[in-house]
Amino acid sequence: MALFDQLKSTGRTGVYYYRHATRKFSATKDRCFVLRYSLKGKRHTETFGWETEGKTLVLAEIKLAELKAAAKSGQGPTTLAEEREIREAHELRTKQAKEAEERARLNRPTFSMLWEHYSQTLTKSLNTDLSNFTLHLGPIHSKTPDELLSLDIERIHRNLKKKGRSPQTVAHCLRLITRLTNYGLDQTPPLCTPLPFRVKLPKVDNIVTETLTPDEHARLLGAIAADLDKDPWTGRAMLLALTTGMRRGELLRLQWKDIDLDFGFIELRETKSGKTQRIPINTAAQGILEDTPRTASAYVFPGKDGGQRSDLNRGTRRIAKAAQLPEGFRPLHGLRHHYATTLASSGKVTPQALQKLLTHASFETTQRYTHLSDTHLQEAAETASDLLQAKPTNVIPLTASGSYSSKT
Numbered sequence: 001m002a003l004f005d006q007l008k009s010t011g012r013t014g015v016y017y018y019r020h021a022t023r024k025f026s027a028t029k030d031r032c033f034v035l036r037y038s039l040k041g042k043r044h045t046e047t048f049g050w051e052t053e054g055k056t057l058v059l060a061e062i063k064l065a066e067l068k069a070a071a072k073s074g075q076g077p078t079t080l081a082e083e084r085e086i087r088e089a090h091e092l093r094t095k096q097a098k099e100a101e102e103r104a105r106l107n108r109p110t111f112s113m114l115w116e117h118y119s120q121t122l123t124k125s126l127n128t129d130l131s132n133f134t135l136h137l138g139p140i141h142s143k144t145p146d147e148l149l150s151l152d153i154e155r156i157h158r159n160l161k162k163k164g165r166s167p168q169t170v171a172h173c174l175r176l177i178t179r180l181t182n183y184g185l186d187q188t189p190p191l192c193t194p195l196p197f198r199v200k201l202p203k204v205d206n207i208v209t210e211t212l213t214p215d216e217h218a219r220l221l222g223a224i225a226a227d228l229d230k231d232p233w234t235g236r237a238m239l240l241a242l243t244t245g246m247r248r249g250e251l252l253r254l255q256w257k258d259i260d261l262d263f264g265f266i267e268l269r270e271t272k273s274g275k276t277q278r279i280p281i282n283t284a285a286q287g288i289l290e291d292t293p294r295t296a297s298a299y300v301f302p303g304k305d306g307g308q309r310s311d312l313n314r315g316t317r318r319i320a321k322a323a324q325l326p327e328g329f330r331p332l333h334g335l336r337h338h339y340a341t342t343l344a345s346s347g348k349v350t351p352q353a354l355q356k357l358l359t360h361a362s363f364e365t366t367q368r369y370t371h372l373s374d375t376h377l378q379e380a381a382e383t384a385s386d387l388l389q390a391k392p393t394n395v396i397p398l399t400a401s402g403s404y405s406s407k408t
Helices: 057-073 080-107 111-121 126-136 150-162 167-186 214-227 234-244 248-253 283-291 313-322 333-346 351-357 363-389
Strands: 008-012 015-025 028-039 042-050 265-268 277-280
Touching: 008 057, 015 042, 015 057, 028 057, 042 057, 042 080, 057 080, 111 126, 111 167, 126 150, 126 167, 150 167, 214 234, 214 313, 234 248, 234 283, 234 313, 234 333, 333 351, 351 363
Parallel strands: none
Antiparallel strands: 008 015, 015 028, 028 042, 265 277
């Protein structure tokens, strides 16, 4: 028997129902309401819904009246099927709009998205930048560069100050914001739009020039010699920093293929300036390198399994403690400073030569060490004083008219 052949009248015109075989509504079987009506000479029979789903006789009557009114006015759906199609189309459009909005949200060039791409390009500064981005720039992670406000920068600055961070750390964080934006702008096509304002960096005076006294220098050499039996690498790396001024990263990346003992030079790759550079090997450095044990590793100071070391911190701290070096002295970077200050103070090395030995990209960086040769400048000034105070022996006097005399 067809389903609609079982319809029973509700006593209301055009509204019928049939019962579910097993489903209950209160104490009786569930009812499904059905609407019957004519539209443009065609008979329609459509299911309205179940009582257990909230449909009632009153709602069925109201819906039937709405359909008849729509048919009469020509506005709105005239059948339940048409109404359902309109509703489903609306739901589909709403779903598509939400999906598009979510895609747009995920593809927004936020600082988090820019960092995800930019961080893949980093090598030397990855750990520092990651720390700054994660710990200090959280409030702007979900913002895009063009959404950034000067208030955001002020908040970052204030929060860092509360945490006791130095002006240099503030500058690093703000530079990272600019670098991330510039990275996005440099892509093809650009990933973002520019910042709406220029990020101003705080003034930083963090020039720290570390040097050792003769006693500290002697204690350091003794501590290194005593430590070589425990660790054949760290002490020699420190000696190489002391005699060549090499940077920490340059020491960690140093491979045997970069060293030419015959011609006397070390090739430095991935330097701070980004260029491969050469520095000469002096007699002391040559002795250190010749004394350094070689393994199957390509690295001069190999790490675990012969790979590149990530740091020498444990060994350098141990040696610095044994040598009783000053608190805060940075064992590797401090030795580079000590190398530079020793040369600058000697008066035997020109600032230009010192710049090349330290592989500084600009002379301004080298100038931090030149003040240490003030003694030699004072000596030069005293020489000029002696010259001016000495009694002249070959000065040609002026005539009364102010012209030179013809004295021969």
